Amino acid sequence: MTAPKPVLLVDGSSWLHRAFNALPPLSTKNGEPTGALFGVLNMLRRLLADYRPDYLAVVFDAPGKTFRHDLFTAYKAQRPPLDPQLIQQIQPLHDCVRALGLPLLQVAGVEADDVIGTLTQQATERGFSVLIVSGDKDLTQLVGEKVRMLDTMKNVVTDVAGVEQKFGVPPALMVDWLALVGDTADNIPGVPGVGAVTAAKWLRQHGSLDALMAGAADISGKIGDKLRAGLAQLPLSRQLATLDCQVPLPLAFEGLRPTPPDTAALRMLYQRYEFRAWLRELAVEAPERISTAPDTTALEQPTPNSAVATDDGPTTYEIILEQVAFDGWLGRLQTADLFAFDTETTSLNYLEAQIVGVSFAISPRQAAYVPLAHDYPGAPDQLNREQILERLRSLLEDPARPKLGQNLKYDSHVLANHGIALNGIRHDTLLQSYVLDSTARHDLDSLAERHLNLRTIHFEDVAGKGAKQLTFNQVSLEQAGPYAAEDADVTLRLHHCLWPNVEREPGLRWLYEEIEIPLIAVLTAMERVGVQVDAAHLRQQSSELAKRIWELEQQAYELAGERFNLASPKQLQAILFERMRLPAGKKTATGQTSTAEDVLQELALTYPLPRVILEHRTLSKLKSTYTDRLPEQIQRRTGRVHTSYHQAVTSTGRLSSSDPNLQNIPIRTLEGRRIRQAFVPEAGWVMLAADYSQIELRIMAHLSDDPGLLSAFRTGADVHRATAAEVFGVDLAAVSAEQRRSAKAINFGLIYGMSPFGLAQQLGIERSAARDYVERYFARYPRVKVYMEETRRQAAERGYVETVFGRRLYLPDIRSRNAQRRQAAERAAINAPMQGTAADIIKRAMLGVDRWLRESSFPARMLMQVHDELVFEVAEAKADQAEECIRAVMVGAADLRVPLEVDVGIGANWDEAH
Template sequence: MSQTPLVLVDGSSYLYRAFHALPPLTTSTGKPTGAVKGVINMLLSLRRQYPDSPFAVVFDAKGKTFRDELFENYKAHRPPMPDDLRSQVEPLHATIRALGLPLLNIEGVEADDVIGTLARACANGGRDVVISTGDKDMAQLVCPHVTLVNTMTGSVYDVEGVKNKFGVGPELIIDFLALMGDKVDNIPGVPGVGEKTACGLLNGIPGGIEGLYANLDKVAELPIRGAKSLAAKLDEHREAAYMSYQLATIKLDVPMDVDADTLMPGEPHREALIALYKEAEFKNWLDDLLREAKESGEPLPATEADECHGEAHYETVLEQSQFDSWLEKLKAADLFAFDTETTSIDAQQAQLVGVSFAVTPMEAAYVPLAHSYMGVPGQLDMDAVLAALKPLLEDPKKVKVMQHGKYDLNVLTRYGIDLQGIAFDTMLESYVLDSTATRHDMDSLALKYLGHSTIRFEDIAGKGAKQLTFDQIAIEQAGPYAAEDADVTLRLHKVLKEKLDTTPSVLSVLTDIEIPLVPVLARIERNGAFVDKNLLGIQSKELGEKMVALEREAFELAGQEFNLGSPKQLGEILFVKLGLPVISKTASGQPSTAEAVLQELADQDYPLPKVIMQHRSMSKLKSTYTDKLPGQINPLTGRIHTSYHQAVTATGRLSSSDPNLQNIPIRTAEGRRIRQAFVAPKGYKLLAADYSQIELRIMAHLAQDESLLHAFQNDLDIHRATAAEVMGVSLEEVSNEQRRRAKAINFGLIYGMSAFGLAKQIGVGRAEAQAYIDRYFARYPGVLAYMERTRAQAAEQGFVETIFGRRLYLPEINSKNGAMRKAAERTAINAPMQGTAADIIKHAMVKVDDWLTGSKLDAKIILQVHDELVLEVKEDQVDEVKAKLCPLMGSAADLDVPLLVEAGVGLNWDEAH
């Protein structure tokens, strides 16, 4: 009977390679985990390839080995293990053991020696061995029964593979290493003998280094570069060569009570793995484990925060008596979780299919209302159910908790229900607790906070083109899924609210900013914006014509036709044919044609990169906006209804999608023309109100710098005032160019721009840019003090705050990696300004919406982009709305400088901006 191969993994090799080769990965608390994830990924992959094989992961033991006694400088050049790697060793070992995999480390020898001893014993007994390593020393072990695999590169080396790779067979690898040495391990070898020379010597004179040193007189005759002087050099370093041979030789007789039969993996320790994966935040692996446990019926302990355990009780309500019973529970409850099930993720078009609710943890109900497949059982009447629920759902005093309640609010509005009383939203609770720690969808939150793997929509609806809409899903499957949504929402709220209660300032961000904003955003989404479809069609045609012209111009500059969208062809034209300087390279070593590279080349006045950049810009506008926007017009309303997201950006700013209105470029004429397609209906005008220089004003407030405060309090042109201060001239003498440079300094510094970056932006030398920065900080010492204070506070507490108490956690603020730490410091300085600006516009939206809904004015907010609100206003009410709007927005925060709001009016968005 044939035996399965023994699989031996060089854990030490992979640990270092994963750490250095893979992108840094940290948990939300800043713990490095990238090397652990890289090695475990490789181990899981190997286990899938060799599921029935004995298997061992071998690591170097702590302390010195026999090689250190042979040569005191062995591995002396190796730097000490980085702290970010050292902290991952124990978690990796623990995870390997929890996976049930044998782990070996034997004192006094290296992992190579343990692997060599086991491999040779198996090979001598006729058993195949697979050694997984990235270490070339291991090639000496290859024989007809021993193969090397490198899972990071996909390379496989048998005897022929070793010959092809190194130029000598496995039997000469030790001699090969003895001659050329190994810089990594500080094996000296013979100075001046490299890979080619070593191969030439060993292939030219048989017998390895013994044969070589017995025939030094023949070396000069070999067809090797510098052969005539080689014999003397070899003779001079004979002792080093023989010592190097000993150092490079893998020990094959390590005494140990281990053989292949003792290395069969055991069953994974699921509970230990769950704890380790939770700690490391390996969400996908954790989810897989929890799903396996659920399918096998294995009970899992409750998490520390979520005390619920045992089997949940979910009810599908098909009888009136059941519904009446639940209705009484809802009426009696102090708080209940509520959710809708619909036919679409587009809230403006989704049809209601059913509702679910939960009053106590682990108990929930689903009421199907509109499932419509063949053979569907009888369901309660939708109108009657909604009529019974309406008083509860519209009662602002009846406290509800939801997950992404804005969606449900919009859906229910179309069914005549004005949902009120959303006091908590688990998506937003998670978001204000830590905007960067996790995604804030229910599946991710349940995994993180409850240790619970939810039923996925794909589990019951399928995937891809054949995915069912919810009304087509069998009620037997739909019921547990929908009821679980309500139950998990309730349980999540309990955990998240307890965390929020410990930090009142963060809780106030939820209760005073985010929750009041939910109905406001829902209303703005429902309002939508009119878009001129015909104008977009004209713009699309013109952009297409410009792109064709630019393509022709690119062909002329290149001297040939090529595919402008092909990085390979573009790279050949730019860097081979035209000989332009290579700015940076891709991971595969090819010259990069990324946007930043093309921009830098364009800035150096190379014409072809300029044309390519223009072509890319037009192509993006055409594909993202002029071609796409007409298809996003709702056929029922004739308007575009973007979706606003509260829980996406790290700083608290809103984002939008379908379409994304935050990224329409306004510095180009083509970009502004897209805004011209957002029009006011007949008899109305658009009113756009924008905070002026809000982040600089927040900087003045935070930094308490006297000069900045004076400039804003006296309504000075801040960029002109900065130019006067930094360039040593009077306000009246400031030129337009000086003002432009001062503007770049003002905005650049709050985003952490370096002297190098500023120099590029304003077109001066680095020394001159640094001089500007130095003079800026000399004239505005409060700003420098704020930056230094903020960096120190962030390093000490791990987060920064906005004026309103919103926190941004910075797990990399104390990273040993300098680049990551510097990036975190730049974020720390900017986030309080950007986050406060986000809080202010959110406060303003709530104030403006309250005013408009309480007035008899024919005006409504239709868009929010960055620091701007766009309103659609009846023509004869524009002056009245404008007169109230600007001071109302200006009162959204009490700063030590005035909040200036500028408003414009027009028939389209561009005209009003």
């Protein structure tokens, strides 16, 4: 018997406030605000698609005071009045929720939390489980065996264990915990000076607030005095924090069943608030069906959950098991102007993955899956994999036959594993989405939901999750066929949606066609070559690191006066801020005192234990990530390590890498350099590293067109020394090492939007002196300041900035009402064009070097791209010639107002070369 679905209780007021503060201030052409309205409805639609509840309530706070105001007149008194733009969106949201057919509850005199508490009790008494959709800690007191909380903003589900892990007490003690800690948002007093950790410790020791109050006389120290001073107000604080779960409700429990949407009302609302994609969805009168063609296995497939079409016509997905059906598709592919192609495989590891099947689409809503290696018990006979791939070879290898895919770099690897070189990559929807908006998510499922209003069949839907997840060859054709065919179909439909947007912007089209698409082949080649590492060297370093880490642990125990887990933030909080009473810094999102790296770095300037903790963290991470892990990542077949480069992850256009991440190996520490020493060439070859010199400063000079900066770079001067001479008003020859260090901090700090306060911290000087340095800098380089101010202004107007090559870098928080987010976006607006242009330049350099290597058959291989550096393996006898040619190509990758410079090093390992 199937268990009943959980009752969903949505904290609508919490969602509305969070969406209003988190999302951009969208508005209609008539100026009506819609950002929070859109955000809440989007989350609500996704929730309905994911859970399809039988019972649901969307609960809002009613206007006016509640019974808590009668108990405590200062309750929530410190809250500012609601923003008028938020108020304008409340009634439209209520109208939309009701039009969707969803029960909406508001009860005067109580809060939404009390209504949710009452509904939770009613549901559990009827044997239902409950999912409370909220991130509000006040509701954690309701969590129990049948009650969980879902925070959709963080995609986190919290159960009893989760509450205890997060707050240090079980749900049954959360009211007592809230009473002790208080709540500044609601103005619940609490006990001044008692934080989350202390409150949890006391409650665990005493078992309840009542027992703690009874034993308050035994609590020693100043904290005990604070508890005793606050005893009188604790009962009131607990009463304010306790939810009323006996609220009389205006509808019976059966009234929580959703009803069919009011399409006419929704259409009017979506038209008024300009939700065009949802309007198009309303035009679809019936959900799409997925079936197979009569001449295949004729396996009827269910519709994917909440799949909603944006274009008309039936969907037909074929599972091809017969040669005649394959021949028909092959003929159509050979004459198609463009076709979408996808592989299904045994593994995500691109070097190990073997093809299980291939799928194709030529026209929207028509796709085919050719299973080739499903081997589960009872699997039907399939076409021979080797024969089918050989039939496809000429088509896939023909550069004149345009192909389309989603992340075709992976498919290129998989085909290469079977001896096929994929050519003719014309389009990749992953990269189309990336050049349109690098800050978005670019996976197929997210793109389909965002651009097609379609919830695709997810891999977990057919293969399961966790330890029991199947590999694709074990998935039945009844499930595998629609999933695989849909991948090709959705990719084609996304292309029809995204490509016109790229095509109409000449700069974006050039970036896509001249940089991103050609780079797929370059990155594929680099990944397949890999890089050789000295496993023995790394194991020796691991042994030495283990010894040093143990020594640091002993030193930390001695400084703390007790043993503790150095990797536990909770234990570290207790040691540093409760036992040793070090000055606390910022708080975490859960209200805990932070032990983040920047907090410890500030404390380390004065106290020894934080210094030890920081070194322990650094060495432990190096050991686990690199010296232990790299030897395990050596491929047995190649004897080398093969990273994965990602084109569509960073917002600035820079490449990132994983498994292993080559971008984060330190270069300024001895331990980091020793790891780099393990990267070695094959016998008879050397390592060559080519690194752009001060490229972002040169880009700043180009963008700002400042005469002073331009002159420094054009004359080949030491730009930091030249800046020091300008800022401090001394001759170049008289610049001291300290002055040059300060000028370097200013040069690079301004690129990253550093304030005078940040500069003062970095240089260890007074803030007034740092402000004076910045003012002098701008006086000497006035065009830099003009450029920065103009960039901020344009970013606020357009919502994005651009690189020299036209890459757009969107800044979602540039108009945020939250000053901290807005200022961070403004700093990013200054830096992003420089980082993004540097990313474009090194990608152009990679394309140029790859072209030279292929055309000249030069004995060299491009191995790695790390920040502004390219690393090669070169035949030793040709090293000098390689240095000359690689430098020339990299210098010529961009034509700026100042010359590019490239530092080239050659050595027996990466560290020596750099």
